[in-house]
Amino acid sequence: MSHKIKTIMVSLEEAFNEANQIGLWAVELTNKSSNPEKIRLTHPYVDNSKIVGRDDDISSVKRMLSSSDNKTDLPVIGIVGMGGQGKITLAQLVYKDDTVVRHFDERIWVVFMMILRWKDY
Numbered sequence: 001m002s003h004k005i006k007t008i009m010v011s012l013e014e015a016f017n018e019a020n021q022i023g024l025w026a027v028e029l030t031n032k033s034s035n036p037e038k039i040r041l042t043h044p045y046v047d048n049s050k051i052v053g054r055d056d057d058i059s060s061v062k063r064m065l066s067s068s069d070n071k072t073d074l075p076v077i078g079i080v081g082m083g084g085q086g087k088i089t090l091a092q093l094v095y096k097d098d099t100v101v102r103h104f105d106e107r108i109w110v111v112f113m114m115i116l117r118w119k120d121y
Contacts, residue, residue: 008076015078046092054090061094066103 065075079087094100095109 046089054093057090058093
C-alpha cells in the first residue's frame with residue numbers, strides 16, 4: 001500500500017509541476033485568518049433522483065477505471081474543472097455505481113483541492 005501512496009504522491013507532484021509550467025500556481029486554502037468551517041466537506045453519496053444527463057460521463061470514467069490493471073496499479077482519475085460543473089457529483093455517482101463496487105475489493109473517497117490562478121506577467 002505504501003508503494004501505491006508514493007506513486008500517487010509522485011503523480012500529484014507531476015500535475016503540480018505541469019500546472020506551474022502553463023502559468024498556474026497553487027494557493028493555500030486556509031491560513032490563520034480564514035475560517036476552516038467554510039471549506040466545503042463532501043462525502044461519496046448523492047441522490048440519484050436529482051441527477052440528469054451524466055450517463056455518458058459516468059460510463060467514460062468507469063471505462064477508464066476498469067481498463068487499468070488494478071491488481072498492480074492503483075487507478076486514480078483526476079476530475080478537474082471550474083466550480084459548479086458537477087465534478088464531485090460525477091465522482092460520487094461513479095464511486096457508488098454497482099459495477100464499480102463489485103469491480104474493486106476496496107475503495108477510498110479522497111478530495112484533493114487546490115486553488116490555481118494565472119500568474120501575473
